[in-house]
Amino acid sequence: MAGQTMIGVIGGSGIYDIDGLEDAAWRAVQSPWGSPSDEILTGTLGGVPMAFLPRHGRGHVHSPSSVPYRANIDALKRLGVTDVISVSACGSFREEMAPGHFVVVDQFIDRTFAREKSFFGEGCVAHVSVAHPTCPRLGEACFTAAQDAGITVHNGGTYLAMEGPQFSTLAESKMYRDSWGADVIGMTNMPEAKLAREAELCYASIAMVTDYDSWHPDHGEVDVTEIVKILTGNADKGREMVRRLPTLLGTDREACPHGCDRALEFALLTAPDKRDAALLGRLDAVAGRVLG
Template structure:
C-alpha cells in the first residue's frame, strides 16, 4: 500500500481549489527538459495533490509544444500515483452538448509533431494502450462529476488532432461519421500514452465547449463562445476535483487493472545492449523495472 497522490493536468481555472492546504509551487527538473510550469502541490482533505498547468500559466505552450514527456516525468518524480487530465474539447454528438463533461475511455491519435515515447534506440519498450485510461480512476471522476451535479457521459472516443487550427468541415464530418469519434481535442495525446509508459493511472475528463464545425445549426467554431463556456466549465471542473480525495482515499492499493505494472514485460532490449545514457533518463519513469 502506498500514499495516494492525485495530479490534475489542466488549465489555470482548475487548480484554484478552496481548502488546498500547504500549497506550494515547486520547480521540478527532469532529464526531458522543463515541464510546462512549476507544479502546485498541497493537501486536500488529507490526500496529496499536484496541479500542473498544461499550457503553462498565461497559456504559453501550444498543443504541439507542450513538453509532454517532461510533464509526466516530473509528476512521477514527485510521487504522483494518479493523473486526471482535464481539458476542453469539441463534440461530435448532439447529446454531448456544450457544458457537458465526458469521461473519455478511448483515443484516436492523429498527432504527428510530438515525441510520443520515453523509450527508443538503446532501450526499446512496447506497452499496451488497448485500454488507455484507468477504469478505477475514470469511475471516480464520473462519480465526482455526478455528485457535483454536472451532466456527465461515461465513455467516449477522443480524436486527438495536431492543431493549433480547428478542423475543416470535411475533417469534422469524417471524424464523426466514418471514424465514430465522440469528442475532439488537441492535448490528450501523447499524454495518455506517456502516462501508461510511466505506470501511472490516467483518466481523461473532457469538458465540452462547442460542436466543432460539423453541426448544421452551429456553424464554425467560435473562440469567443468557447471561452465563455470554458469559464463555466472551470467552475464545474473545480467541483469535480474537490470530490476526488474522498473517493480515492489517502492510502492506495495496487491498481486492479495493472496500470502501475504496465512495464512488467514491455522492455525488449537485452540488458547488455541497453544505452546507459538513456537508462539514466528513465530513472523515474522506469526505475521500478530497470532496478
C-alpha cells in the same frame, strides 16, 4: 503498486489552480526530459497529497504542439503522483454531448504527428499496451465526483486527438464523426495518455465540452468567443469535481486492479547488456521500478 495515494491533476484551458489546497506551494521540478509546462502546485486536499500542473503554463504560453508532455509526466512521477486526472477542453461530435457537459473518455484516436510520443527508443526499446488507454477505476471515481458536483457527465467516449492549433475543416469534422465514430475532439490528450501508461501511472481523461466543432448544421464554424464563455463555466465545474476526488480515492492506495501501475512488467525488449546508459539515466523515475 500499493502505497499512499497522490493525485496529480493536469489542467487544461481555463483551469490554472485547485481550490482549497492546504499548505499550497508552487514547486520547480527538474526533469531530464526538459522543463515542464510550469512549476507544480502541491499541497493536500482532504488529507490526500495533490499536485497540479497547468498543461499550457500559467498565462497559456504553450500551444498544444509545444506542450512538453514527457517532462510533465516525468515531473509528476518524480513527485510521487500515483493517479493522473487530465482535464481538458474539447469539441463534441454528438448532439447529446452538449456544450457545458463533461465526458469521461475511455478511448483515443491519435492524429498528432509533431510530438515526441515515448520515453523509450534506441538503446532501450519498450512496448506497452494502450488497448485500454485510461484507468477504469480512476475514470469511475471522476464520473462519480462529477455527478456529485451536479455536472451533466457522460461515462465513456472516444477522443480524437488532432495536432492543431487550427480547428477542423468541415470535411474533417464530418469524417471524424460519421466514419470514424469519434465522440469528442481535442488537441492535448495525446501523447499524454501514452506517456502516463509508460510511466506506470493510472490516467483518467475528463473532456469538458465547449462547442459542437464544425459538423453541426446549426453551429457553423467554431466561435472562439463563445468557447471562452463556456470555458469559464466549465473551469468552475472542473474544480468542483476535483475537490471531491480525495474522498473517493482515499489516502491508502491498493495496486491498480487493471495493471496500470505494472504496465512495464514485460515491456522492455532490449537486452540488459545492450541498453544505453545515458537513456537509462533519464528513465530513472519513469522506469526505475523495472530497471532496478
